[in-house]
Amino acid sequence: MxxxxxxxxxxxxxxxxxxxxxxxxxxxxxxAGRVTCEVIVIDNNSADGSADMVAAEFPDFRLIRNRSNGGxxxxxxxxxxxxxxxxxxxxxxxxxxxxxxITKSVHFADSHPDAAVVGCKTYGGTxxxxxxxxxxxxxxNVALSLSHLQTHYWYHPFFGRARLGWWxxxxxxxxxxxxxxxxxxxxxxxxxxxxxSDEYFMYSEDTEWCWRFxxxxxxxxxxxxxxxxxxxxxxSSQAARSMRLMERQSLLVFLExxxxxxxxxxxxxxxxxxSFAKLxxxxxxxxxxxxxxxxxxxxxxxxIAALRFHLLGKVxxxx
Numbered sequence: 001m002x003x004x005x006x007x008x009x010x011x012x013x014x015x016x017x018x019x020x021x022x023x024x025x026x027x028x029x030x031x032a033g034r035v036t037c038e039v040i041v042i043d044n045n046s047a048d049g050s051a052d053m054v055a056a057e058f059p060d061f062r063l064i065r066n067r068s069n070g071g072x073x074x075x076x077x078x079x080x081x082x083x084x085x086x087x088x089x090x091x092x093x094x095x096x097x098x099x100x101x102i103t104k105s106v107h108f109a110d111s112h113p114d115a116a117v118v119g120c121k122t123y124g125g126t127x128x129x130x131x132x133x134x135x136x137x138x139x140x141n142v143a144l145s146l147s148h149l150q151t152h153y154w155y156h157p158f159f160g161r162a163r164l165g166w167w168x169x170x171x172x173x174x175x176x177x178x179x180x181x182x183x184x185x186x187x188x189x190x191x192x193x194x195x196x197s198d199e200y201f202m203y204s205e206d207t208e209w210c211w212r213f214x215x216x217x218x219x220x221x222x223x224x225x226x227x228x229x230x231x232x233x234x235x236s237s238q239a240a241r242s243m244r245l246m247e248r249q250s251l252l253v254f255l256e257x258x259x260x261x262x263x264x265x266x267x268x269x270x271x272x273x274x275s276f277a278k279l280x281x282x283x284x285x286x287x288x289x290x291x292x293x294x295x296x297x298x299x300x301x302x303x304i305a306a307l308r309f310h311l312l313g314k315v316x317x318x319x
Contacts (some may be wrong), residue, residue, distance in 0.1 A: 003105050007035035007086055007106055008184070011079030013042045013072055014093045015136060016095060019230060023095040025058050028091075033103030037093040038062065040079040044069040061074040071201035072180075080195050081194035086237035090206075093226050094231040098123075101226040105184045108172070108223040116189035116218030117210055119178025120226035130230060131163035133222050136211060136258060137251050142267050146274045154217060166276065176214070180206030181230045189283075202243065204250035245309050275303050 010028060014021050019039070028039055039061040043051040052063045080088055087106060102118055108120045120128040131154070135141060141162040144150040149211055154157035157166040164175070183206060193212050196205045210220045248271060256264035282300040 005036070006038050008037045008089050008102060009079070009085040009087070009278050010039045010084030010089045010091055010102070011041070011042065011083065012036055012091050012093050013044060013075040014046060014050050016046045016048045017093040018046070018048045018053050021050055022053060022057065024093050024097075025061065025093055025247060027095075027097040029058070031097045031100060032104070033100035034044040035106050036210070037102065038085065039161070040064070042066065042074055042075040042079050043156070044071075052306070055227065058113045063108040063253055068236075071198065073196040073200050073202075073205040074146075074198040076205075077195040077198060080190065086187055087256070088185045088187065090180055090183040090185065092230065095103070095181055096229040098227045098229060101182075101228050102184075102194070102218055105182075105223060105226040106219070108225060109184055109186060111236060112221055114219050115221040116186050116213035117178060117220045118184040118226075119175070119220075119222045120182050120184075120228055121177060121224045122181065122228055122230045124178070125229065125283075129169060130179075131165060131169070132181065132230075133167075133169070133173075133175040134177040134179070134207060135162050135164070136268075137162075137178050137255055138205065138259070139266055139270070140311060141250075142270055152294065156189045169222070170224050172224065173221050174219050176220060177210035178205045178220060178222060180220060182228050183209075185209075186218075189213055189216075192216055193218075199253060200250045201246055202250065204254045208254050210253075245305060248306065248309065252301075268310050273309065275307040278303050280305070 011087045012021070023209065025041070027038065027172050028037070032102055041061055042065050043054070044055065044065045045068050051063060054061060054063050062082070065128070066075065076090055087109060089105075091100065105118050105120055109115055112118070119132060122132045124130050141150075144159060144162065149159045150162055154165035166266070167173070193216050196209050215219060251266050252268055255267050282296070284302055285299050
């Protein structure tokens, strides 16, 4: 594809994130740095006035108003399709650009021409660093997650392997996958491999994209020089139960693509067994704490919904 001389097309998908989206767009406007940028906002039928806010306060940014919520991957692909630049930056609306993060990531990508994707250092809203580089999902990583050993021993080279918890994230490194909250992607790599798979409504689409780039001979790189703040789950928290099931569903789809149907079957069985084993404890918790404990009831209902999904294959509801 012939580009227009623009360095970066920043593509942001928003669903009911008006206030954090405003802050994100303002941070881009103030801290884009020395690279040339175009900003493309894809609004997935928000009900909170997000699209109107963008149109009124950021008229120089491109806006697409979708009439329905077709999902994260599909909306990103809309932005990629109309972009015209050397790189595409997929950026979550609940992020803030710090320093010259966009410029630094572009310079890093320019100095690593074999990199299809570049991720950056990410801090949460409280200032804690987020572990945003991953190993591909596997039966071992699923087992560690379900056992909670991954959570309790996140810094261990084995137990914390899925998110590289043993690493300080202070040095450039080739990794298997980076989180989709900030993904700088090379145009020529997209032209070769194609856009995100819209088979995923949400979750795992970024991991699968990184996997496809690796299969085609590209590298996935991380640089600590570019830094952002990522508040996290501003959209998905609005439909927590369906999003949790969707995350499981997407992970199983990716496992099948990467390793085959049998590995998906085994992983699904592990999820079902874990949910079944948890039920008695949750019922006891609800009974002892009483019906007024909304958190206990929500946790129980989520566990029942997860067990139904893994046993019956019921597709998670899309909100």
